[in-house]
Amino acid sequence: MKLRLLHKVAVALLVLSLYEVAEGTKKPAKTTYIIHMDKSNMPTTFADHLEWYDSSLKSVSDRADMLYTYNNALHGFSARLTAKEAELLGKQPGILSVMPEERYELHTTRTPEFLGLEKSEALYPESNLASDVIVGVLDTGVWPELKSYDDTGLGPVPSTWKGSCEVGKNFNSSSCNKKLIGARFFSKGYEAAFGPIDESTESKSPRDDDGHGTHTSTTVAGSAVPEASLFGFASGIARGMATRARVAAYKVCWLGGCFGSDIMAAMDKAVEDGVNVMSMSIGGGTSDYYRDTISIGAFNAMAQGILVSCSAGNGGPSSKSVGNVAPWITTVGAGTLDRDFPAYVTLGNGKNYRGASLYSGKSLSGPIPLVFAGNASNSSSGELCFSGSLVANKVAGKIVVCDRGGNSRAQKGVVVKNAGGVGMILTNTEYYGEELVADAHLLPSAAVGQKAGIEIKKYIFSDPSPTATIASGGTEVDVQPSPVVASFSSRGPNPLNPQILKPDLIAPGVNILAGWTGALGPTGLDSDKRHVNFNIISGTSMSCPHVSGLAARLKAAHWEWSPAAIRSALMTTAYTKYKNGETIEDVATGSSSTPFDYGAGHVDPMAALDPGLVYDTTVDDYLRFLCALNYTSDLIKRSTNREFTCDSSKKYNVEDLNYPSFAVPMETASSKTGGVGASSTVKYTRTLTNVGSPGTYKVSVSSQIPSVKILVEPESLTFNTMGEKESYTVTFIAGSMPSGTTSFASLKWSDGKHSVGSPIAISWT
Ligand SMILES: *[C@@H]1O[C@H](CO)[C@@H](O)[C@H](O)[C@H]1NC(C)=O
Numbered sequence: 001m002k003l004r005l006l007h008k009v010a011v012a013l014l015v016l017s018l019y020e021v022a023e024g025t026k027k028p029a030k031t032t033y034i035i036h037m038d039k040s041n042m043p044t045t046f047a048d049h050l051e052w053y054d055s056s057l058k059s060v061s062d063r064a065d066m067l068y069t070y071n072n073a074l075h076g077f078s079a080r081l082t083a084k085e086a087e088l089l090g091k092q093p094g095i096l097s098v099m100p101e102e103r104y105e106l107h108t109t110r111t112p113e114f115l116g117l118e119k120s121e122a123l124y125p126e127s128n129l130a131s132d133v134i135v136g137v138l139d140t141g142v143w144p145e146l147k148s149y150d151d152t153g154l155g156p157v158p159s160t161w162k163g164s165c166e167v168g169k170n171f172n173s174s175s176c177n178k179k180l181i182g183a184r185f186f187s188k189g190y191e192a193a194f195g196p197i198d199e200s201t202e203s204k205s206p207r208d209d210d211g212h213g214t215h216t217s218t219t220v221a222g223s224a225v226p227e228a229s230l231f232g233f234a235s236g237i238a239r240g241m242a243t244r245a246r247v248a249a250y251k252v253c254w255l256g257g258c259f260g261s262d263i264m265a266a267m268d269k270a271v272e273d274g275v276n277v278m279s280m281s282i283g284g285g286t287s288d289y290y291r292d293t294i295s296i297g298a299f300n301a302m303a304q305g306i307l308v309s310c311s312a313g314n315g316g317p318s319s320k321s322v323g324n325v326a327p328w329i330t331t332v333g334a335g336t337l338d339r340d341f342p343a344y345v346t347l348g349n350g351k352n353y354r355g356a357s358l359y360s361g362k363s364l365s366g367p368i369p370l371v372f373a374g375n376a377s378n379s380s381s382g383e384l385c386f387s388g389s390l391v392a393n394k395v396a397g398k399i400v401v402c403d404r405g406g407n408s409r410a411q412k413g414v415v416v417k418n419a420g421g422v423g424m425i426l427t428n429t430e431y432y433g434e435e436l437v438a439d440a441h442l443l444p445s446a447a448v449g450q451k452a453g454i455e456i457k458k459y460i461f462s463d464p465s466p467t468a469t470i471a472s473g474g475t476e477v478d479v480q481p482s483p484v485v486a487s488f489s490s491r492g493p494n495p496l497n498p499q500i501l502k503p504d505l506i507a508p509g510v511n512i513l514a515g516w517t518g519a520l521g522p523t524g525l526d527s528d529k530r531h532v533n534f535n536i537i538s539g540t541s542m543s544c545p546h547v548s549g550l551a552a553r554l555k556a557a558h559w560e561w562s563p564a565a566i567r568s569a570l571m572t573t574a575y576t577k578y579k580n581g582e583t584i585e586d587v588a589t590g591s592s593s594t595p596f597d598y599g600a601g602h603v604d605p606m607a608a609l610d611p612g613l614v615y616d617t618t619v620d621d622y623l624r625f626l627c628a629l630n631y632t633s634d635l636i637k638r639s640t641n642r643e644f645t646c647d648s649s650k651k652y653n654v655e656d657l658n659y660p661s662f663a664v665p666m667e668t669a670s671s672k673t674g675g676v677g678a679s680s681t682v683k684y685t686r687t688l689t690n691v692g693s694p695g696t697y698k699v700s701v702s703s704q705i706p707s708v709k710i711l712v713e714p715e716s717l718t719f720n721t722m723g724e725k726e727s728y729t730v731t732f733i734a735g736s737m738p739s740g741t742t743s744f745a746s747l748k749w750s751d752g753k754h755s756v757g758s759p760i761a762i763s764w765t
Pocket residue numbers: 170171172173174175
């Protein structure tokens with residue numbers, strides 16, 4: 001499906017560029033722009049803002065269509081304009097910016113037990129207040145008939161709710177209930193770019209034709225469904241993280257992608273509707289804050305007390321691949337669960353390899369001839385099993401070895417099957433390492449790691465008539481070590497502001513079971529005619545809603561906490577080590593991971609409930625952070641929708657943003673005037689707020705790093721009352737190290753009962 005989408009985009013771009021080159025006389029192409037208006041500077045000649053917006057638009061184009069007007073996420077509107085019109089509009093008075101719309105991508109039941117929620121249900125009850133929390137999920141919509149949206153036992157819809165259940169194709173007002181309390185769809189930007197929605201392939205309504213949005217929203221707050229499984233895999237009770245919270249679905253992603261004007265409209269509405277948490281498993285760029293739709297919308301949501309949780313991206317294990325990096329967003333990476341779906345490969349030479357699969361049909365009997373796709377194709381990249389690339393008489397009746405990458409894993413299975421193959425071994429290349437992602441393939445299959453892949457190919461190339469068998473191993477639990485950081489999970493350092501550590505934390509995102517659409521089979525391929533109520537998929541798209549749901553539970557327990565306080569509680573209580581004291585492993589390297597991979601660590605919901613102290617951050621703190629970035633008043637207004645003038649007599653420091661983690665970029669000697677051997681000193685200031693009992697906290701810094709001296713002042717902080725604030729500074733004195741060097745430590749405040757931890761990541765640029 002993705003391929004088809006990409007194809008569609010490619011055609012559209014091609015048409016556009018041809019048009020621009022060849023047709024100077026025809027009307028120039030229009031694209032969607034988001035126009036940010038300076039609301040407080042409306043000329044007095046206008047009666048209201050709408051009239052002003054309309055008049056501004058008409059002044060550059062009498063035929064331009066206004067797609068949306070925005071009132072919360074930013075003040076302004078979106079419209080289709082030519083480049084010339086956009087330029088003219090940008091010069092009108094009272095207009096802050098005219099931004100071309102960005103395109104965004106989706107970041108595609110054992111979880112409660114793994115997170116320690118199940119056995120501690122009595123300790124961590126979801127109070128009646130829990131059912132007052134509303135989570136807005138911006139995604140591909142919702143499949144409302146699933147049992148996961150059953151509202152049995154829930155009271156009336158919270159009185160704070162101002163949203164609605166929008167009616168459309170295959171979706172009517174009875175699709176919503178006391179669990180799914182709202183559903184809206186935003187398609188104007190999509191249709192402006194792609195033309196009218198073809199209702200034979202997708203519903204112009206909140207209905208989910210993709211599966212992604214149903215999976216994420218049931219992960220956030222799905223009701224408990226007993227005997228859930230995917231073809232018997234991962235069977236058990238499926239439930240969301242916050243089973244009593246309410247869900248509001250905002251469909252912003254379509255088969256052709258997610259468009260900035262639609263996302264902005266949904267964020268705008270979600271604020272107005274009264275959500276408490278926004279969950280967005282949507283890929284953000286790392287453009288400056290004033291250019292990034294999600295960042296601008298999230299700032300205004302945060303200012304209304306709404307926690308915005310976003311996926312970090314699936315660009316790992318490359319460094320600096322993390323997205324959605326704004327400090328007012330909670331950025332979530334992915335780890336594994338302690339659950340595997342093993343599949344075993346046995347070669348004709350007697351060697352055995354453990355892989356993974358969710359294939360559920362008839363298994364293969366006896367040894368079957370084995371062939372490497374690279375030896376059975378006309379294509380130069382035959383090993384990747386692209387559509388139509390396999391030569392039928394070379395693969396018929398055989399198990400085919402395909403390399404991972406290039407196209408979807410499930411698609412490769414279909415390619416093998418269509419060419420007459422009877423089984424597939426999917427081998428990781430170096431890029432994927434030993435990470436195994438299980439898929440519900442349509443033929444017997446096993447995904448194996450890079451090492452096994454090399455040996456299997458070696459066997460094929462050396463044996464004149466190689467054979468193999470593939471056997472499924474069902475579901476295995478208590479797999480150790482777990483969690484490990486997923487290879488695909490996007491990594492730091494933060495490409496935009498290296499002083500802010502991102503991602504913030506990790507949560508389960510590999511082989512997650514949750515609800516699925518009835519419109520597509522579990523592989524998401526058009527050729528997959530199976531129907532399932534639950535599917536197992538992977539991505540930071542799956543880890544983000546875990547944190548959104550846990551944030552909803554914390555909100556219910558501490559209604560007065562700000563989004564920053566909730567994030568702080570999740571981060572300072574996260575763990576970075578297994579019970580045996582070893583650091584969480586990174587599957588990409590097979591060795592210890594670092595704060596650039598996991599941020600503050602893996603979420604620990606039970607501990608987050610009672611963090612002792614939090615790093616709170618206010619709207620003004622974030623505005624001062626933008627001053628430290630040397631943003632002008634104009635750029636601040638564009639980024640935050642707020643008037644703020646930095647005080648030119650003040651020194652603002654990025655290092656002083658009250659963040660629960662420390663990222664410390666150091667300059668290398670050659671880039672400094674001090675020369676080789678010189679040391680640099682940087683100072684970070686932080687303020688802790690007491691949210692627990694009175695007490696004295698003492699600081700400790702883990703294993704001093706040889707090249708860096710870390711000094712904390714003062715070393716002890718006493719809190720007498722709830723809400724009391726105390727500040728401290730951390731000074732880093734670092735010797736010169738070669739560019740690219742990294743060092744890690746952690747800092748912990750403890751009163752003997754609570755442990756308030758922060759990671760420290762030092763890098764020499
Ligand atoms: C629309 O509502 C009716 C009840 O009024 C219901 O029977 C029907 O299934 C609904 N249709 C959809 C597609 O939800």
